[in-house]
Amino acid sequence: MSTIAEFARASREASRLLAASPAAKRQQVLQLLADQLQSARTEVLAANEQDVAAARAKGQGDALIDRLTLTPARLDQLATAVRNIAAQADPVGEIVEQRTRADGLELARMRVPLGVIAMIFEARPNVTIDAAALCLKSGNAAILRGGSEAICSNRVLASMVRASLDAAGLPTDAVQLMPTTERSDLLELLRCDESIDLVIPRGGEGLIRFVAEHSRIPVIRHYKGVCHLFVDQDADLDLALRVLLDGKVSRPAVCNALETLLVDAPIAAQFLPRVAEALGKRGVGMVACPRARAFLATARDATDADWDREYLDLMISVRVVDGLDEAMAHISRHGSLHTEVIITRDAARAQRFQREVDASAVMWNASSRFNDGGELGLGAEIGISTTKIHAYGAMGLAALTTQKWLVSGDGHIRHPELL
Amino acid sequence: MSTIAEFARASREASRLLAASPAAKRQQVLQLLADQLQSARTEVLAANEQDVAAARAKGQGDALIDRLTLTPARLDQLATAVRNIAAQADPVGEIVEQRTRADGLELARMRVPLGVIAMIFEARPNVTIDAAALCLKSGNAAILRGGSEAICSNRVLASMVRASLDAAGLPTDAVQLMPTTERSDLLELLRCDESIDLVIPRGGEGLIRFVAEHSRIPVIRHYKGVCHLFVDQDADLDLALRVLLDGKVSRPAVCNALETLLVDAPIAAQFLPRVAEALGKRGVGMVACPRARAFLATARDATDADWDREYLDLMISVRVVDGLDEAMAHISRHGSLHTEVIITRDAARAQRFQREVDASAVMWNASSRFNDGGELGLGAEIGISTTKIHAYGAMGLAALTTQKWLVSGDGHIRHPELL
Numbered sequence: 001m002s003t004i005a006e007f008a009r010a011s012r013e014a015s016r017l018l019a020a021s022p023a024a025k026r027q028q029v030l031q032l033l034a035d036q037l038q039s040a041r042t043e044v045l046a047a048n049e050q051d052v053a054a055a056r057a058k059g060q061g062d063a064l065i066d067r068l069t070l071t072p073a074r075l076d077q078l079a080t081a082v083r084n085i086a087a088q089a090d091p092v093g094e095i096v097e098q099r100t101r102a103d104g105l106e107l108a109r110m111r112v113p114l115g116v117i118a119m120i121f122e123a124r125p126n127v128t129i130d131a132a133a134l135c136l137k138s139g140n141a142a143i144l145r146g147g148s149e150a151i152c153s154n155r156v157l158a159s160m161v162r163a164s165l166d167a168a169g170l171p172t173d174a175v176q177l178m179p180t181t182e183r184s185d186l187l188e189l190l191r192c193d194e195s196i197d198l199v200i201p202r203g204g205e206g207l208i209r210f211v212a213e214h215s216r217i218p219v220i221r222h223y224k225g226v227c228h229l230f231v232d233q234d235a236d237l238d239l240a241l242r243v244l245l246d247g248k249v250s251r252p253a254v255c256n257a258l259e260t261l262l263v264d265a266p267i268a269a270q271f272l273p274r275v276a277e278a279l280g281k282r283g284v285g286m287v288a289c290p291r292a293r294a295f296l297a298t299a300r301d302a303t304d305a306d307w308d309r310e311y312l313d314l315m316i317s318v319r320v321v322d323g324l325d326e327a328m329a330h331i332s333r334h335g336s337l338h339t340e341v342i343i344t345r346d347a348a349r350a351q352r353f354q355r356e357v358d359a360s361a362v363m364w365n366a367s368s369r370f371n372d373g374g375e376l377g378l379g380a381e382i383g384i385s386t387t388k389i390h391a392y393g394a395m396g397l398a399a400l401t402t403q404k405w406l407v408s409g410d411g412h413i414r415h416p417e418l419l
Numbered sequence: 420m421s422t423i424a425e426f427a428r429a430s431r432e433a434s435r436l437l438a439a440s441p442a443a444k445r446q447q448v449l450q451l452l453a454d455q456l457q458s459a460r461t462e463v464l465a466a467n468e469q470d471v472a473a474a475r476a477k478g479q480g481d482a483l484i485d486r487l488t489l490t491p492a493r494l495d496q497l498a499t500a501v502r503n504i505a506a507q508a509d510p511v512g513e514i515v516e517q518r519t520r521a522d523g524l525e526l527a528r529m530r531v532p533l534g535v536i537a538m539i540f541e542a543r544p545n546v547t548i549d550a551a552a553l554c555l556k557s558g559n560a561a562i563l564r565g566g567s568e569a570i571c572s573n574r575v576l577a578s579m580v581r582a583s584l585d586a587a588g589l590p591t592d593a594v595q596l597m598p599t600t601e602r603s604d605l606l607e608l609l610r611c612d613e614s615i616d617l618v619i620p621r622g623g624e625g626l627i628r629f630v631a632e633h634s635r636i637p638v639i640r641h642y643k644g645v646c647h648l649f650v651d652q653d654a655d656l657d658l659a660l661r662v663l664l665d666g667k668v669s670r671p672a673v674c675n676a677l678e679t680l681l682v683d684a685p686i687a688a689q690f691l692p693r694v695a696e697a698l699g700k701r702g703v704g705m706v707a708c709p710r711a712r713a714f715l716a717t718a719r720d721a722t723d724a725d726w727d728r729e730y731l732d733l734m735i736s737v738r739v740v741d742g743l744d745e746a747m748a749h750i751s752r753h754g755s756l757h758t759e760v761i762i763t764r765d766a767a768r769a770q771r772f773q774r775e776v777d778a779s780a781v782m783w784n785a786s787s788r789f790n791d792g793g794e795l796g797l798g799a800e801i802g803i804s805t806t807k808i809h810a811y812g813a814m815g816l817a818a819l820t821t822q823k824w825l826v827s828g829d830g831h832i833r834h835p836e837l838l
Contacts, residue, residue, distance in 0.1 A: 016751060020775045093774065099796075105785060107795060112777070114807050193631070198808055212612075218637050218808040239830035246832035332435060354825045355512065356439045358531070366524060366828030375833070376526060376824060377518075388533050388821035389617055389637040390809040402807035405795060406773045409785030411658035413665035414794070 004188040007176065008143065008195035011116045014173035015141035019113045023090040025168050026136050030086035032164035033133065037079040040160065041072060047152040048125065055123075055149050068123045068149055078129050081380060085133045088379045091397045092139040106408040111401045113139030115197040118189060119382075120145045120211055122203035125153035131200075132161045132175045134382045138400035141174045143196065145189065147203075148181035190215040198390075200383050220395070221387045224310040225255030225338035227368045230327040230353070232344035233264040237271050239365060240343040241278055246367040247341065249282045253312045255384060256339050256371045260307065260317045262327045263292065268320045272296055275318070284314045291320035307334045324349050331357055337386040339363065339371040360386060360393030423607040426595065427562065427614035430535045433592035434560035438532045442509040444587050445555050449505035451583035452552065456498040459579065460491060466571040467544065474542075474568050487542045487568055497548050500799060504552045507798045510816045511558040525827040530820045532558030534616040537608060538801075539564045539630055541622035544572035550619075551580045551594045553801045557819035560593045562615065564608065566622075567600035609634040617809075619802050639814070640806045643729040644674030644757035646787045649746040649772070651763035652683040656690050658784060659762040660697055665786040666760065668701045672731045674803060675758050675790045679726065679736045681746045682711065687739045691715060694737070703733045710739035726753045743768050750776055756805040758782065758790040779805060779812030 018026070037044070048070040055065055094111040101107065117140045119131040128144055135142035146154040158177035165172050178185065190199065193216045200220045201211040212219045229247060231240045247258035263271055272295035279286065286299035287306045293299050296318060306317045307330070321327045331340055341363040342353040350364040361371035371393065373381030378396030385391040391399040413419075437445070456463070467489040474484055513530040520526065536559045538550040547563055554561035565573040577596035584591045597604065609618065612635045619639045620630040631638045648666060650659045666677035682690055691714035698705065705718035706725045712718050715737060725736045726749070740746045750759055760782040761772040769783040780790035790812065792800030797815030804810040810818040832838075 016777070019777070101796075105789065110774070112807075115777075197806070213635065216632065218806075236830070242830050242832055242835075242838060245838055246834055250832075250834040250837050350827075354827075355529070358435070358438070358534075359823065361824035361826055364825070364827040366826050366831040367833055369833040370524065370826050370828075370831070371824065376826075377520075387616065387637075388531075392821040393824055402811040404778065405780035405790065405812060406783070407780055407785050407789050407795075408769075408773075408783040409789075411655070411661055412785040412789070413661055413669075414786055414788040415665055415669040418669050419661060419664055 002188060004185055005192055005195070007179070008116070008189060008192035010173045011141045011143050011176055012195040014171040015113070015116045017171050018136075018141055018174045019092070019115070019139050021139075021170055023092065025170055026139065027086055027090075028168040029136055029161075029164045029170060030082050030133055032167055033129070033161055034079040034082040034086070036160045036164065037075050037082065037129065041075050044075060044153065044156050044160075045070060045072070047156040050152045051125075051150050060149070064123050064149065068125065068153075070125060070153060074126065078126050082129060082133045085137050085380050088137065088397060090137070091401050096403060103412065104410065105412045108406040109403045110406055111398070112404050114400055114402055116141045116143065116195060117400065118143040118145065118196050118199045118217070120186065120199060120201040120203075120207065122147040122207060123149045125150040125157060127202060128154045128157040128177070129161070130380070131382060132158070134380060134397065134400065136174065138397045140400055143176050143178065143189070145178040145181070145186060151181060187214055190217060193217045202383055218390065220383055220385045220391065222255070222384050223386060224336050225257070225386075226259045226308060226310050226334060226336040227256060227339040227341070228260045228262055228331050228335060229258050229341045229343065229368070230262040230321075230324075230331070231264060231267065231271060232324065232342060232346060232349055233266040234346040234349070235264075235267065235343040236345060237267065237274065240271065241274060243341065243343060243365070243367050244275065245278060245282070246369055248279065248284055248316055249314065250369060252314050256368050257312070258316065258341075258368055259310055260319070260334070262319050262321050262330060264327070265291070265320050265322050268292065268295060272318070279316065282314070284316055286316055286318055288318040289320060292318045310336070324353065328353065328357060335359060338384070339368040341366070341368050360384070421607060423604055424611055424614070426598070427535070427608060427611035429592045430560045430562050430595055431614040433590040434532070434535045436590050437555070437560055437593045438511070438534070438558050440558075440589055442511065444589055445558065446505055446509075447587040448555055448583045448589060449501050449552055451586055452548070452580055453498040453501040453505070455579045455583065456494050456501065456548065460494050463494060463572065463575050463579075464489060464491070466575040469571045470544075470569055479568070483542050483568065487544065487572075489544060489572060493545065497545055501548060501552045504556050504799050507556065507816060509556070510820050515822060522831065523829065524831045527825040528822040529825055530817070531823050533819055533821055535560045535562065535614060536819065537562040537564065537615050537618045537636070539605065539618060539620040539622075539626065541566040541626060542568045544569040544576060546621060547573045547576040547596070548580070549799070550801060551577070553799060553816065553819060555593065557816045559819055562595050562597065562608070564597040564600070564605060570600060606633055609636060612636045621802055637809065639802055639804045639810065641674070641803050642805060643755050644676070644805075645678045645727060645729050645753060645755040646675060646758040646760070647679045647681055647750050647754060648677050648760045648762065648787070649681040649740075649743075649750070650683060650686065650690060651743065651761060651765060651768055652685040653765040653768070654683075654686065654762040655764060656686065656693065659690065660693060662760065662762060662784070662786050663694065664697060664701070665788055667698065667703055667735055668733065669788060671733050674729075675787050676731070677735065677760075677787055678728060678730055679738065679753070681738050681740050681749060683746070684710070684739050684741050687711065687714060691737070698735065701733070703735055705735055705737055707737040708739060711737045729755070743772065747772065747776060754778060757803070758787040760785070760787050779803070
């Protein structure tokens, strides 16, 4: 057996012990970990400085350096995040459904951990802690494979998690950091389908496509969020503007931010000048279709490719459409199954939009920014899925579990006539 | 774009229309299909005779010929199965959860179809109808790829489904039969991850491993069912014998039949002679560990490989174990995550077994044969999953859906302070 296969098998073994462990022990690990993140911060920050220095020496850009950098404040936030995860209800062992058949056979469904989850991520070292905490809370072993930029930070953080596991009497291999960041080792890891149950890549589209293409293990995919706001002819335009601004400017770099505005033709002349003013004031650039451009002096012409663009920046694509059907056709063609919004006072049209548009969350008179684990009541999220297998949308602790049947009888059999 | 990619894309297009279609139309398709299966049986039987003749000419075995053969009675059963699926509750559009936040924002989760499901199967032509009916009932488009042995039967059956779709005013491409049974075309189909959401292989382990290895689309895996019965020292032995016989002899060729008997040491001398007599009378052969052989005159010595064997026949492996922990360790090593059973009067041990044993269904004093969609109240099943991603165990209509969020507000935004 190869080194990587043995490494993955150690996670599988640990996952069995972890799944059978009492909730209190897993809880204890998280508390110890949160404490350590604050008490042993000097060690973490020193390792992180090494990573940052190496990244600067390599000439990495400011955005990457920012994602890579840990500070005392960020470590405090991370400790708080771990305590919040610890405070969530324990999903393991929850009975989600229960009934007794007419013949007295008792059926129940119990939530159980998935087993072993591999997280593949890039420069953010905080994912090491986030992912470990969510996996442990849900009774899963975790294999963590961060980017080479963060290797020193990740080693210290992962060893903190393992020390916490050890102190609580749980197997340290319940959380393992990949010993190398070689691509060939990652490829080998992605073939360990006997030992790993789920792969969650977190990062840019390139990373996710690479993992999805090479994995023999199921992969949660989240390519991008091209979220649309459709302002229907019966919209309250003040409300529409409010939801547009929240979706575009409150945090443009996140996946539930808006990328495209679709405006119903009958209100274009009235609404678009207000859009131009409000977005212009906030420094949002625009590309637009010819009909929209008539009302948007500063917009440049949209190219075909613009309708598929995830700007993650202060930019928006604007198009005038003829009614709900054209808006839905546009979304069906260019949407990314993430978040879509309709603004209207017409309940029938809103319901049709909510029912027919294919996205993990469909909003009516509410901001796209609500498609978020915390806002939806799921607690911290480990990722967002834009494919429909296993999970669709924000993934909280429940998405890291599955359900098994417990069937209890009194000698119940199916074919007494054969005995 | 290749022919197969275009073929898959036609399914994707049809799936969008299907997902938005009223339940009544999908219902109508199933009723028309059931009627046709009975009224146009001559045509189906003629095509099936061609397949059977070709299989005989090739020297195929009796088991394959039996799986391949359709008869008037089997067509009637198939029509009944379609009517039963039609009679199940419609899963599409079901609101599974609903609540209002303190700020008035309304959250709901709605069940929606997965999209496009590819079924890869072998010689049984009835899967064409079963799979099409379950996919249509759950609002999914289906791509069907049967074995070459059944190609004439499958063509007639698929064209019946398509004629029923057409008569109900739904797109015929909602159900497509792969035009060829070339392996190269199957490989290409398994790469169409933009157009297909889920692949369900149904057949032998070789087929399933082939599909899992080559698919870029998520695959429901069901390798085998090596199901154990553990008879604890506090078991009611009459009850244990009853559950053993039902699990082993009522239908040995199915995946929820028993393959291994584990007997707790303190009761081996009392229980095993009764096992030998009861199984012997029903023609069940035995392989056994040395301690069990002492009580089983006709058993041969078990080899290491026997503990992983899925006999699907009148054979069983028997082992004496020292208590619950050894039984669970054996199951953890040799089980297939399918169905496991404990027989005991001791509630604490039963609960530990049910909680800790990893299998899609864990029975206490009840037969393994209850791990079945119909018995568990799920209705007809499209397959059984022995991996934990998306579905674990029997998959009914709900397993062919996912859930999207509907969020409805009154201009709700996340950051009013920024406006």
